[in-house]
Amino acid sequence: MNIKLIPKVELHCHLEGCFRPATVMELGKTLGLPVPTERDAFREQWMITRPLQSLQAALQCFVNIQSVWCAEEAIERLTFEAVEDARDQGIRIIEFRYSPDFIKNGHAHLNFEKIHNAILRGIAHVDESEIAVGLIGIVQKTLSLKDAEYTTDFIIENRETFVALDFADQDTHALNAYRPMVDKARKNGLNLTTHAGEEKTVDAAQHVRDAIEELATERVGHGIHIIDDAGVMDLVIERNVALEVCPTSNWLTNAVPSTAQHPIRRLYDAGVPLTINSDDPGLFGIDLCHEYQILRDEHGFTDAEFDRCNDAAATHSFISLDRKRKAWPREIKELK
Ligand SMILES: [Zn+2]
Incomplete structure (x- = not known):
């Protein structure tokens, strides 16, 4: 089947990493930012189209893009186009x-409310x-605990x-x-996903175990290095924790040597x-x-296997069953 026609679910996509180059170049001109004018x-x-030295180096590349998320109209347009491209x-x-702290950083005239409302307006353009x-709010693990609490409360x-x-970053x-933040969020009906086990380190699988045992995370961002630890693999299967896998991203951040070896x-x-x-489709040009x-091509996934992954993703999506059912062509099982 033509891949475009396969009904898909995507659960791990950073809004700030979604953009059309032409739009960013145009915004550079209108907003007076030093965006290159040549493609x-x-x-x-x-x-980022070639593997970087480290995850840290990849995160640094977000700084350029962050500069464009500086005005409400730009945020609304970037969001609208991200939804349109997904559809x-x-x-x-x-x-x-998205990370409210990341977008707000250095943009004194913005605040969390303005950012969030501009994003909601962008989403509302699409039927x-x-x-x-659905929107997931990122709490950066690099924040002080006080700031992390503030963002969680927002x-x-x-x-x-x-x-x-989502607890993201290193x-x-x-x-x-x-x-305590997770408990409070759960009491208020919110779910949890956690970036863990992305970089290949000696304790990568342990990070995934910690996210499951200490935070009872329902999903894990990446988590691919559990492949080296049968015990953590069993735990993930037993608790039915879904991994949000992003093959090209893992190659570009050197988490795996190539997509074929993923x-x-x-x-x-x-x-x-x-x-x-896809993680950051605009940033990676994918x-x-x-x-x-x-x-x-590289792992022999069949259309039936794609359907199975997508049905599982539909089940694991945090969006309400009611809303998911309106958009999804097959029956969606409820998460036990
Ligand atoms: Zn991510």
């Missing part, structure tokens, strides 16, 4: 995540019957328009430090619940269809 220079300086590649259910859109106050929290505190096939065959995602093509 090649833009690709070279603003996008146009056959995505029926999508959860975008809800065509694509169900997400909780806006629980009608957020579906979950660890600076033990995960159990976030437990452990996704072994994880799938072992029965790990997994979902297929889209979700590109990831499906890689899995078909």
